[in-house]
Every structure is written in C-alpha cells, then in structure tokens.
Amino acid sequence: MEINWTEIENKWRSKWIQNKDFETNPNEKQKKFITVAYPYPNSPQHIGHGRTYTLADVHARFYRMKGFNVLFPMAFHYTGTPILGMAKRVESGDVELIENLKNLYSVPEESIKSFVEPVKIADYFHEEIKTGMIEMGYSIDWRREFTTIDPVYSKFIEWQINTLREKNLIVQGNHPVGWCPKDQNPVSQHDTQGDVEPDFTEYILIKFKYGDYIIPTATLRPETIFGVVNLWVNPEIVYKKITMDNEKWIVSAECAYKLEFLDKKITYDGEIKGSELIGETVTVPHREESIVMLPASFVESGTGTGMVMSVPAHAPFDYQALEDIKKTNLESDLASQVSKIVPISIIETEGYGENPAKEAVEKFGVTSQNDSKLEEVTKEVYGKEFYGGKLKQNTEQFSGIKVAYAKDTIKEWLIENKHADILLELTNAPIKCRCGAECVVKVLNNQWFLNYGDKDWKELATKCFDQMNILPQEIKSEFQYVIGWLHERACARQHGLGTKLPWDKDWIVESLSDSVIYMAYYTISKFVNNGTIIADNLSKEFFDHIFLDKGDVSNVAEITKMCADVIDEIKKEFQYFYPVDSRHSGRDLVPNHLTFFVLNHVAIFPEKNWPKEIVVNGSVLMNGSKMSKSMGNIIPLRKAIQDYGADPIRLAIIISAELLQDADFNIESVSGIQNKLESLFHECSRLKPEKIDNLEAEDRWILSKAQSMVSQVTTAIEKMRLREALHDILFAFESDLNWYNKRVKAKNRENTSGILHQINSTRVAMLSPFAPHIAEEMWEKLGHSEMVSTSPWPEFSTQSLDANAIQSEELLKSTIDDVANILKVTKITPQKITIYTADLFKSKIYYSILEKVMTGQTNMGIVMKELIANHETVDVKKIPDFVQKTIKDILSEPTEIRETKLQTKEFDEKQFLANELSDIGKKEFGVEIDVFSESDDGIYDPKGKARHARPFKPAILIE
C-alpha cells in the first residue's frame, strides 16, 4: 500500500490550524522564543531555504513537546534593491528574466505583467513562500506576520535608527563604492555584466615637484620613497595638465578622469607629451633630492597616474627598465646621468642580499621590461619583503620596523606632510554596468554610517557573544573575527524599498540595517494585525515604553491615544517573550546579519534582553553540486513537496548532514526515507496496545535499549545534532529491533505486540518534530486519541535500564557470532555444538581484573603480581595466558558495558545460555546446542576445549 503524502499532510495541517496549536500567547509556562531569518521575496524558496526553516521548526516543535510555550513567528523582508532591479528588467522586457519567471518559477503571465511595480513582485513571492511554509508543516504563529514596509514597521525602524543616533552610533562621512557614471548609482555584483563584484585598492600618490607642477606617482609601497632614484615616463603618452584642489598636477588622461569621482575638484589646463618630460628633473619629497625622468615602455596610462617612481633595488620592473635603458643610445647628457644612478637598498630580507630585484630578475632569467615573467617576479619579491622584510637605517625614523607594519605608518606620515595623496582604483577593471557603461570608483559624500568600528560597542558585543550559546561551537571564532575587523558600515541608500531616514528624507535605511532587531517587533505585530496598534501617533515614547520600559504609561496613552491597559498588555507581551532564545540562520549571514543582530541588540536593549543563542547551518547541494540557475538544478520547494511529500523532504535534508556541513539533497535519499517511513507506518498500523506481563530476557533488553535511545536522542536535539538524533530514531535502533525479532521468532512468541507498541509509540513521538504529518498519522494508527505534536516528549528514566538484561543479551549475541565465525572459517556443516562456560574461579579473577582495569591499570605484569599476592586468586599462576586475554577482552568493550558488569557481579552464564541459547541456536544453525560449565561433572569434552572458556567468552566445540 502506497502512502498518499498529500492527503495525510492536508489532513493534519488543517487540524493544527483548527486547533490553533501554534498560536502562542503569554501564559504561566516557561517560554522559548525561536526565530529564523525572514525571507527576501524575490523568488520562490528552494530546498536550500527549506533547510534553515526546517531546522528551526524541528527545534520549535521539540521544545513545544518538552512543555515550553514556544513562539515561532515569520515575516517578510521587502526592503532592498534587487526587487527594484527586477522590476526594471521586467519593464525593459528582459527576455532571460521573463523566461525564468515563466518556466523556472511558473509565474502566471498576468502576474509577470504586474511585476513592473516592485511591490507586486514582493507580494507575489510573499504569498508563494508563505504557502510553501505552510505546506512544509512549519509550526508558525501566522497572526504575527508582517512585511518590512508596513507603516507601523517603518515607525519601529525610525525609532531604532533614532535611538542609535542618539547614542552617537551613527556617523556621517565619505565612503568609496563601485559606481556607474551613467546610472549615477553604486554598483554591486548584481548590477554588473557577468556578476563581477567591483574590487578596488588604494594607491598612495607620491608628489614629486616639477617646477610649479606636481608629478604624482602611484604606489602600493610608500616605504620605497626612501629608495627612489628616478621616475619612469612613457614618451608615447600625452599627459594632462590639471588643477586639482589648487595644486597643478601632470597625470594621464585616464587618471584625471578617475580623480573626478574621488571627491576632487579638477579643471583641465592643457597637455604635455611624455617625450617632453624625458631628461627633466623632479624633486623627491622629504628627501629634497633631484632625480631624472627616464623613458620606459612598461608604464601604462591606464594604471595609476601614468608615471612611475623607480626603486631598482626592490622593484624588478624598475631594475630591468634601468638595465634596458643602459643598452640604448642616449644623448650623452642623459647617458651620463643614467650611469650615475645607483640603486638604493632600503629593505633587509632574509634570503636576499643588497639588491633583491636584481637577484630575482637574474634568477628568473628576465630579459627585458616587456617580459611577462616580471609580474611573477614582482609578486615574489614583494611578498617576501612585505611579510619578512625590515626597513634599514636609511629610512630614518622608520628603521628597524617590519615592512608589513611600516606601510600604514609611512602612509599617514606622508599625507600629514602633504607629500602624498590617495587614488582609489578598480583592481578588476574593466567592469561594465548592466547598462553598458564602464564603472569607476566613487567617493560618496555625506554617507550615513553605523559606527561598528566603535571600540566600546565592539566590547559590548563581545561580551554578549561570550555569554551566548553558539551552535555549532566552531563558528564562534568566526564571529569573534568578524567583530574584530568590522568598521563603519553604510546604513542608508538612495534607492530601494524601505523606511526613510527620519532626519534626512533623501536616504532610505539600508536593508541589512532595518532587519537586526525586528524579532522584538513580533511581540507587538499581533496587536498591529488585529488593529490595536495603528501607525498614526506612534512616537518615540511608545516604543521606549514597550521595549525599554521607560516613561509613564498614562503619558504614552495620551500621546498614542491608546488605552493604558492595552499598552500594558503589549508591554507584558514583549517582556514575556523577550529575549530571543534561539536565532536560526544560514552560515552566509555570519559576517553580516547575525553579527549586526547582536551589535544592534546590545546597543539598544538592556542586558537581560540580549539574545541567548545562535544556530547556524550550512547550505544545500543538489546531487553534490551547488544549486544555480545556470545549472538548472534549483528545485522549488513547493514542487518538491508535490513530488515527494513534505515529511520525506524534511527528513532528507536533516539526515544528510550535521549543522555546519553542506547537505547533499538527492532523489535516492528522499526515496530511501519514503520507504523507511512507509515500513514504520505499516508497523504502527499493525500494533495494538496490549497489557505487558512476564517480561522475558529479550523484553527487558529491548526496553532498556529504547530507554537509551530516548536519552541519546534528547541530548542530541538539545545540541541541535539533528542528523544524529534522526539517525538514532530511524536507523540505529532498527538493528536492535532486528535482534529482538529474531529472538522472539526463535521462541515462537506471540505476545510481543504490547512491547512493540510501547516502543514504537516512543519512536513516533520522537519522530514527530522531524516528520510532523506522518507522525500524527502513525500516532493515530497506534490508537492514541490526542495529537502527537502536543503530547509530551518521552521521558528518560535510568530505572528502566536493566543492566543484567543488557549484558546477558550481549553474551548471547557474541556467542552466536563466534559460532558463526568458526563455521565460516572452517566451512564445517555442524552436527553438534557444545558450549562451555568458565568456572567460578575464573569469574572471580575476571572481576578482580575488571576492577583494576577500571582504575586505569592495564599493565599485564602489575595486574599479575597483584593477583598472585591475593590468596583468593593466587592460582592464576597456572593460567598466565588467561590474564592477558581477559585484559584484552575487557579493553575491547565500551566503558558503559564494563560498568554494567561491575554492577551485576552475580551472573550465571551457564543457566542463562542453557535457557536461551537452544531456541535461537537451533534457528540459526539447525542443530541442538548443549551447554556445560567447565567444572561440571560428567562433562562432554572430547577435544579438551572446555579449559579455554573465559567469562563472557565461552569455549565452543563444533562437530
């Protein structure tokens, strides 16, 4: 019989809704507030999104069964720019996008037409995603749903951003961005052709004096100013004479264009040919020395200023160009100047002598300045010098400092003394905007920043992280690292959906800044949705009162025109549910959202409302490779639910990886899960609750095993090791059940339904957070009247652990294994099997050894001596072999089993085996099995095997 997943899922979903099982209000119970990052509705969700939400849902359902009052809400993040871009692309009739919408996302034609309006896109996918979440069976309190462009939410964000500004955490300043000169807008990866992230670097412009003019050269190595011996100019280039911020500069045309965007005032005054500059001299700043300008073909107009300072001791290009020029025919004046040039060595690096550039060039066999190997040589020299080099005496106040540290110090010193300026340049140019224009670096004026670089703020956040539970723990150091390097972050943009900056309406609060404390909003959104709270009259006083417990309620009531009782109720709701007990998200949000989440909480809320836990999960792969549109391997979640059922997908995602690992989703694992669930389902349909009396050995054993499973699963879930938990419930326990069934069958027992019913009820209850729908169905089939999702989590009790049953069953198993093993090796067809258990004397020695081993003594010699010293065990001398083997036996067992054995010293192996072995032995091997103790009178022992018997390791004779 096939399971109809859709039917079962619909049935139980409507019962949950009908019972309002997941609508959470404050009550007398202990609460758990579990949240997960809300979705950005610009596409339907796929399996990858499903992972984070499923993990959080399992978490929520688990705590609900544990007796907590669990709040698990959801909202939708409309704020941001990608939806805006999408709308533009739809408007312009972008074929690729429209085809994707149609075919990949199955968006109806009518809806696509409406997509020219950004909010329509968000609305459409909002509904799509929400439906998917419901179909997945997420236990969400939908009464609290909101979007980030709701008017009340905007008021909330205004309050947040104002509060931060009052605390001086928002500052204004300049900021470089990748920029499209045509669109007049910042560009990010999404906005460029080929999805290239604009990457830029900061060059230091060293200002050389040339009469009234300044000739700047761009470098990444400001320390080399102490080693400059000449400048390189390309005679082919026509340079621009410009006025820049009241200084007269000579630079390439490309450079002048770049400077225009860097907050500089530029006017063009004229041109000068590179060839005209050759042979002229400039003055080195600070050193006040004259150096000559020489021609070089490696100098490019598009890089830096189109002029290069020459440091032949440390820059391979410079060294080579100098060598090259010595070989050419120069006019005598210039030639004599060139001949006087001596490289100045300023850095001492292990592995190099006076002139690292020369050594490297010679090592690589470079022949001219146009040799492509020079790039590589430069990289090598620079790398070694930067990380391993020290500045020499001739660098004045900087001598002795490591190059890596000196770089910034020297830069600041140069700029302070007006010897240098800054040029920002794309490192991965050319980058084209989607509009076709070539991008540049632009410095934005008057940009608003959240000052995440603030030391006190960071300290507070670090404190919060230290107190917080981060799962999995490994990720904690990543957070600490992020906190370390984080600095000012732009918190406003000029385009996109969102809330306007309250004090500067030209700006919109950036979308990663308006989604950091919204968890608090869930506690009031219920009142927004039922009309209690309306946007009008919402003021700072209201939010201060609710969230920070400030001010007087009557005053707030007057301002908001709300009833004081209602305001009290709202405040209590917040105080009951806050702080966030667990925040779930994908690991891609670690360096941004999750860190900002903590930073903003510690900035705004008092310590008692700081978040308690963060749970981070890895992504989902599709058949081992990354999901991407171009690969066409994105499966929309709702499609997957249709094809396989929600529960199999939930389980397949969870079981394929532990938290931080990437989960691999593939059809085989889903159908494997389906089959597993199906057989469990049929098992449950078969079992009836029955009175259990007269427990036999195997009953006590399987019940003990079930108890350990409960304990293991519970601990695993508490640590969010869901893969492990699920594996224990579905698979690991199965092998125990197999053994149990084998035993029961061999004994021809009929009365086990009650026991199996009890055990499977426990399993189904524990399965229910993972596979909620089918678990309800199984639960019903097992004859339970209430819902499993609202029933209590199975309790673990050590009392029902039967140590005796566990070890006797282990003995039985290992004895059978041994027999099977012998049969396999010898290939005998057995006629008769005889088992000999060890006698009492050996047993005494065994426990004596066991005690010693448990105290850590495993040295054979010492154990032997101690045994001989005791008159009870002195006879061990006769069987020295026995001690060695016994120690090995004991060591090859788990610690728990050893402890169990110590607890139950009185254990009659012979009696147990005689009772239990014959049935199962006959079933397995088809012959009778006799059991003797080696000390029995009239023992049948034709081959003298009996003396090999050891406790828990009986001797065996097969004929």
Added chain:
RNA sequence: GCGGGAGUCGCCCAGCCUGGUCAAAGGCGUAGGGCUUAGGACCCUAUCUCUUAGGAGUUCGUGGGUUCAAAUCCCACCUCCCGCACCA
C-alpha cells in the same frame, strides 16, 4: 594575504571534542539468495588482505611526536572548499 572548514575502507558519509566499544556505523553500488507472473519495493548473506577454530596482518591526506594504547591528542607539511562587506 587574513579568517574559517575539510581530507576515513569503490562512491557518499559517521566516528575525532571526551584516546581503548575501531578493520572502523549507516547509505549507495556490487555479488549471491529469498519473495514476486515480471519489474519495483522488501528481507537475508557477503563486500581491506590472509586464514579449515572464534585468529593474524596492513589501513583513516603525508611525515614526525606524546602514550601501555592514536582515525581520535600535539607539531610540521601537502591538497581542496568557503568568507573578506555596504549586497540580500
């Protein structure tokens, strides 16, 4: 470069935190058998090497070290993956 993660018996992947349960779980694949009209599903057996008595040998990226004992702890190295921002 910085920061994080990973390398396990054909493949995928547990185990490592807390050393002895480890020749190492589970799944897939493969081989044989059962069930079935057939296929699928399901069940059983086998799956590092050697072995006619429950045993032995060699394995967990490479090389060292600690220990009675190392896949597990420490050190070095090699290889692969991810993040480094104003973007959700």
